[in-house]
Amino acid sequence: MTQTDSVVLEQVILHKVGNPTRGEELKLSVNPLTLNDEIVRGLLTRYFLSPFNEHEQYQFTHISSLDLNEVYQYVNGIFDDPKSFVSQSALLASFLYQKSTHARVKEGELYVTRFSNVPFGTEYIDAIGLFKSETKETFLKVFPHGQSWEVIAEDGVNINKLDKGCLIFKKNREEGYVVCVVDNTNKQDTQYWVSDFLQVTRSANSYHHTNDALGMCKLFISNELNEKFDVNKSDQIDYLNRSLEYFSTKESFHLNEFAEEVLHHPEVIDSFTQYKQQYEVARQVNIEDGFDIHLAAVKKQQRIFKSVLKLDKNFHIYIHGRKDLIEKGYDEMSGKHYYKIYFDEES
Structure with a gap:
């Protein structure tokens, strides 16, 4: 507050x-x-x-x-x-x-x-x-002692x-x-x-519905999608970005609309539907097929929707959209993977 x-x-x-x-x-x-x-x-x-x-x-x-x-x-x-x-x-x-x-x-x-x-x-x-x-924490208290200063340790509550x-x-x-x-x-x-x-x-309000749905989407894309389908990290980030964009731009959530606009492929949609049922049982929540989107919940979840592609310890690539401008390949001469990125201008 x-x-x-x-x-x-x-x-x-x-x-x-x-x-x-x-x-x-x-x-x-x-x-x-x-x-x-x-x-x-x-x-x-x-x-x-x-x-x-x-x-x-x-x-x-x-x-x-x-x-x-x-x-x-x-x-x-x-x-x-x-x-x-x-x-x-x-x-x-x-x-x-x-x-x-x-x-x-x-x-x-x-x-x-x-x-x-x-x-x-x-x-x-x-x-x-x-x-x-x-929880108690130790603090140092400084106090005057004659013409000098002294320090003592005291336990207290961190406000x-x-x-x-x-x-x-x-x-x-x-x-x-x-x-x-x-x-x-x-x-x-x-x-x-x-x-x-x-x-x-x-x-049972729109904040909790939005928060639960976004949390479920993130786990599905980050874990389940990678296990069942041949998707690389940039594909996952693209799914995450499209999910967040849906919740950020729509006034209400509709399960079928979300599946068609974000997930596209029928086999991915089927897997998502099954995962939703498993998620609800495991987390003891009920995610409605339709509800008003609460922007405060979107803002909260936005912090954990990472759009960063980490390559070894050398490079971090921030992907915000246009996956068609990223191309992944493998160089046999060096024995290393690579990404090719297309852009119009540098800033």
Whole structure:
């Protein structure tokens, strides 16, 4: 989230949450932080909010009933009665402590916050934040000592690296609110923050549809296409460029149209259709055959759509289009492959 100048950090309370399987304790604070220093208040606001992508939206859920989702109920309590902030934050910390039993879960600080005037589309609304810092880094502190200076080492939290976070907008309460999530630690080992504690699921919106479809296309072209068909690296880059161009220039995605305009060949289209089904099962996502394209998701994926042809350690060729102007061959005299590139002028 980039636009945070308007945001007011109303309250923050900090609880220490350990891992009960290692005998670590749950230590609850009695009072919120004082936050008399405006610089500290501003740093905390940036630390809490800057990692979020407001387009990646989730919602609270539960296998039986939304009302049985604990975090959802505690958040309801804060929204309904801000005076219950301290007591509800203690319930949130206690519930997180119960869910922190995985061997890789680290002890850390849970921050529960109240925000007002948070930008959401064209509105400014209230929000509640849950943040956990687990990773400590060593910093050097320089201080005066008489007529000289001394240096000591201290452990602290890097305000540029949020470990885990959840931002709940006061919007769509009956559907489980609009929720944004950050989880930058233990992604491959445990989903205790997202699945066990928050119990959220991704919202079925155009951002997620676009992001999933582009991710699938990239993996198909980079991996599957090379395994099943005789394509060289420049062919793959051409497919990637055409895929990205489709999503960048169209307002909506249509599976059959995409297949005809980007993939062309019937056998490649058949392979792509089969791969889509496998991808959906493996990733537990559902990629619709048609949806509105979200440009923010295209911009995000654009960073990983590499159009660079790397030749040994000597040359990098950036290919942005016109594959018909690139010719690949093999020179028997030198025993090396080559590319011949045609162009009109040099700049």
